[in-house]
Amino acid sequence: MEIPRRRFLGLVAAGAAAVVGAPLLKGVLPATAGERPKARYALIIDTTKCTGCGACIEACRLRNHLPEGVSYIRRIVKGNDRKPWFLMIQCQHCANPPCATVCPTNATYRREDGVVLIDERLCVGCKYCMQACPYQARVYDEERGVADKCWLCLPWVLGGGLPACVEACIPGARLFGRTDDPESEVAQLIASGRAKPLHPEFGTEPSILYYIIEE
Amino acid sequence: MQTAWGWLPAIYLFLGGMGAGALIIAATFEFYGKRYQYDFCPTTLVGATVPGPLVILGTILLIFDLGAGLREPWRILYMFTHFSSVMTWGVWLLTFFIPVSLIYGFLESVDTFPAAREWLKARRWLRWTRFLWNLPLRRTKRVFAGIGVVLALGVAIYTGILLSAVGPAIPFWSTRVLPFIPVPMMPLLFLVSALSTGIGLTVDLVGTLTVGFMEHRVKSLPWIHMAFIGVETLLVGLLLITALVDGGSAAQSAREIVAGTHAVVFWVLIIIPGFVYPFVVHAYAAGLGRHSLASGVGSGVGIVVAGLFLRYLILVSGIPAAL
Ligand code: SF4
Numbered sequence: 001m002e003i004p005r006r007r008f009l010g011l012v013a014a015g016a017a018a019v020v021g022a023p024l025l026k027g028v029l030p031a032t033a034g035e036r037p038k039a040r041y042a043l044i045i046d047t048t049k050c051t052g053c054g055a056c057i058e059a060c061r062l063r064n065h066l067p068e069g070v071s072y073i074r075r076i077v078k079g080n081d082r083k084p085w086f087l088m089i090q091c092q093h094c095a096n097p098p099c100a101t102v103c104p105t106n107a108t109y110r111r112e113d114g115v116v117l118i119d120e121r122l123c124v125g126c127k128y129c130m131q132a133c134p135y136q137a138r139v140y141d142e143e144r145g146v147a148d149k150c151w152l153c154l155p156w157v158l159g160g161g162l163p164a165c166v167e168a169c170i171p172g173a174r175l176f177g178r179t180d181d182p183e184s185e186v187a188q189l190i191a192s193g194r195a196k197p198l199h200p201e202f203g204t205e206p207s208i209l210y211y212i213i214e215e
Numbered sequence: 216m217q218t219a220w221g222w223l224p225a226i227y228l229f230l231g232g233m234g235a236g237a238l239i240i241a242a243t244f245e246f247y248g249k250r251y252q253y254d255f256c257p258t259t260l261v262g263a264t265v266p267g268p269l270v271i272l273g274t275i276l277l278i279f280d281l282g283a284g285l286r287e288p289w290r291i292l293y294m295f296t297h298f299s300s301v302m303t304w305g306v307w308l309l310t311f312f313i314p315v316s317l318i319y320g321f322l323e324s325v326d327t328f329p330a331a332r333e334w335l336k337a338r339r340w341l342r343w344t345r346f347l348w349n350l351p352l353r354r355t356k357r358v359f360a361g362i363g364v365v366l367a368l369g370v371a372i373y374t375g376i377l378l379s380a381v382g383p384a385i386p387f388w389s390t391r392v393l394p395f396i397p398v399p400m401m402p403l404l405f406l407v408s409a410l411s412t413g414i415g416l417t418v419d420l421v422g423t424l425t426v427g428f429m430e431h432r433v434k435s436l437p438w439i440h441m442a443f444i445g446v447e448t449l450l451v452g453l454l455l456i457t458a459l460v461d462g463g464s465a466a467q468s469a470r471e472i473v474a475g476t477h478a479v480v481f482w483v484l485i486i487i488p489g490f491v492y493p494f495v496v497h498a499y500a501a502g503l504g505r506h507s508l509a510s511g512v513g514s515g516v517g518i519v520v521a522g523l524f525l526r527y528l529i530l531v532s533g534i535p536a537a538l
């Protein structure tokens with residue numbers, strides 16, 4: 001009885017070591033962090049100008065042919081009753097996107113230019129990405145059974161146009177531009193340090209930045 | 216409250232955990248020789264044979280929870296490809312766990328029922344398998360039991376890592392063991408709960424129903440089981456306390472569990488049937504040296520039900536971080 005017992009304990013120890021070791025190893029090994037290319041685009045939302053009208057929500061819905069009541073942008077009311085202000089949330093196009101880390105199929109990925117996309121031919125609709133996105137920026141496409149989210153209107157942007165939300169914003173609270181051009185307005189705002197990421201403690205390094213007056 | 220994952224993933228997490236736990240118990244009986252004290256050991260037999268079917272059922276439920284992956288099943292193959300995803304680890308673990316546990320269950324069955332073995336051996340259409348029967352049955356069985364234990368530990372632990380890996384998105388799921396120890400609680404809690412439901416199923420329920428197990432076999436089992444319940448109580452307590460200390464939406468989850476929307480599930484369907492009743496009854500059984508039908512079957516069913524609702528509770532009480 002002695003030998004099998006020892007072998008059993010050894011197996012248990014090896015199994016435990018493998019299971020405990022894997023995540024530790026992941027933390028120790030250099031992740032993609034080092035060679036992560038810089039995001040080329042930035043969207044800066046000025047919450048001091050945003051009136052919370054929701055024109056961006058509707059424009060997004062129309063351009064992306066989303067069903068009634070669904071949009072890649074949602075509105076959170078902040079502040080108090082006397083002085084409310086509005087936080088518009090969409091995919092933050094994180095440089096370190098947890099949605100892509102947890103996606104089992106590689107459907108979610110980050111492009112070289114920083115835009116995070118979903119390859120819907122690969123997506124199985126497991127919704128793990130929706131759980132892992134700390135900004136709850138993803139929606140589920142019931143019809144096709146896949147995850148969906150803001151794609152920064154990439155085809156329009158690549159063609160020299162603007163994301164629908166930026167075009168639609170009535171008070172001009174949305175500023176979109178290239179970060180690799182130091183002359184651009186977004187690059188200057190970022191350099192001034194006034195535009196800040198939402199919840200930097202998440203460690204996601206978003207490309208969408210906000211200009212918020214601290215209360 | 217997160218709504219993306221509901222009952223199907225909860226049942227899957229539970230079945231995976233209980234299957235893994237049952238296999239570990241069977242293998243423990245095997246390696247410590249308890250299996251051979253008598254000709255017929257229902258705990259080992261059930262512990263070896265049910266994990267395969269349980270985990271297969273869980274996997275089917277999981278597939279039914281998919282969207283495009285259900286309509287176009289070949290997409291499931293893509294789930295094997297992305298190793299930074301804990302879900303990919305899980306898919307691989309299941310792929311190995313299912314056949315290994317099925318083989319272990321089969322070998323345990325033919326070892327328990329020699330007549331079945333002879334019957335299979337005598338089948339002409341199974342003649343091509345004859346070389347397999349020349350293998351030393353018990354040693355082969357032990358090899359599969361050993362591999363099964365390693366995979367079972369993996370399955371039980373990964374179901375917890377699956378949740379804790381979402382990190383800051385759902386703070387309650389990534390609650391640490393203690394506020395200052397950077398080890399997530401869920402994998403630990405899910406492992407202990409898996410073992411506990413495994414014991415509940417194979418020892419309390421099956422053991423009492425078949426041979427009144429406690430009477431003559433493993434006298435220390437009720438004590439071991441009480442220790443498990445004690446550890447699990449401690450872990451659940453620590454989880455709630457750490458979540459409360461963390462504040463924010465983790466604390467909100469803990470408050471909803473203890474005294475909010477989920478309080479009934481927590482106290483009535485988890486704490487009483489899965490912790491209080493089995494603990495009291497096991498203390499009584501340990502003193503008496505045997506289980507009555509009500510104590511054995513009662514705590515077995517209670518522990519299994521509580522294990523299911525614990526998974527469900529942890530899923531539904533996950534609240535996304537406030538922005
Ligand atoms: S905001 Fe969410 S969905 Fe968008 S890249 Fe970041 S984690 Fe992914």
Ligand code: SF4
Nearest residue numbers: 103123124126127129
């Ligand atoms: S739902 Fe699709 S994109 Fe999201 S994690 Fe699952 S496979 Fe990846």
